[in-house]
Amino acid sequence: MEKMEQNLEKSDPEVPAKPTKKWYQRAWLWWTLGVISFLVALNLTLGFTIGWDKTKIPWDFLSDQVLGMKWLNSLLGLLITTIGGSFPTDSWQYRIESSVQFFVYDFIKIGILLCVLIFFVSYVQSFFPPERTKKILGKFHGIGANILGALLGTVTPFCSCSSIPIFIGFTRAGLSSGVTFSFLISSPLVDLGSLMLLVGFFGWPIAIAYVAVGLLIAVIGGTIIEKTHLGDAVKDFVKAGPSAIDIDAPTLRQKDRLIYARDQMWGTYKKVFWYIVIGVALGAVIHNVIPAEWVENVLGGNTWYGVLVATVAGVPMYADIFGTLPVAEALYTKGAGLGTVLAFMMSVTALSLPSLIMLSKAVKPKLLTIFIGVVVFGIIAIGYLFNAFGYLFI
């Protein structure tokens, strides 16, 4: 308590109250919006001038140049060969140059996309706090509720530390275990930000297929857990406490949503910065140092064990989708199967040690095992399906 008061003394010098400004008079707001719209404008202009290809339809322009920033790659390539000189493609100098190019390109691309996307996505998310999601879900039953749970999982702000209160809140409110688990599975797996990033890295068809399939796993997984009545295997205290009442979320004003979006953007950036650095560095190494034959032999679409290896390797790993994407992209361009790459990304993002530990505090080991089993099985099945039918999307 004493410590707290000391802090207060520091943070609260005796200054006369400033006149309160209107929300649109704040400097930071204009800075944030300014930087974001500058990035968007720069991207559009350079995309149009450097990367414009008349033969491509607008959707491809959006995915390749705006979200994928291919123009940046061409520009960097030009810059690097001007400085370092150009070499034949099989020389070691070429490999180093293209590794550097991959690193700088992916690092800038992910950084910019992350800031812009998280800002907009958080703004949308501020309309769907968990309390409101719970209220909406309480009105639906059956498979419709599962689908809605999976869909809302994509727009409700969520992290492993808030999974317990959400889980308990949903259960006490009498939502079925299927709906709760559909929500819990889809939430880390699919979200608006990662959808846009996937478009930039892999193009529209694969991104949409990823989302559709992620939602499918969530709905099917939730349904299985509900139908087998395994969802009742929660620890006693989860059901014992007072039932959460429905409340109206306090209405946020425009200004509050913008502050929230800015804080989310900055918080996320700080949180995942090192994941991105490590992910991009790994991607750069895979991209140019590891021989394509290795990747193809272990993770190629033709081997029967590729998907298994990728999934099992991904489960204990805990990284954000932002850190995973450059690795996945590098593996994919090196000849790993599409299904294998998607399975790897899904298992890294959907199942992580921290969130499993949190969840194990609220559910009995049996249910936790089933939860992991259903998700892993779903991911593996999807990996094989995409390896077999992936050519339809490319």
Added chain:
Amino acid sequence: MKIQALGCGCKRSTTNYEAVVAAAKELGIPDEVEFYKDPDGIMAMGIMSTPALVIDNKIYSMGRVLNVEQAKELLLLAQKGTGCSCGK
């Protein structure tokens, strides 16, 4: 006024609590701000996303970290809302 800053005790909710305390002090509100950490109690209020600010059992914010300015606005709002019940 009964001012409660809700949270699990993590960094985010502590920042929120400190902002509310600072705001109350700036506004000259004598009531003590309670750092409410009981998860069952929080759940009973229907709140699932902390940090949150509850004044006189009414929810004024949740799921976001308030800064001092925002906390002041909400405290003023709460003061207006309860201003007519001149019990205190």
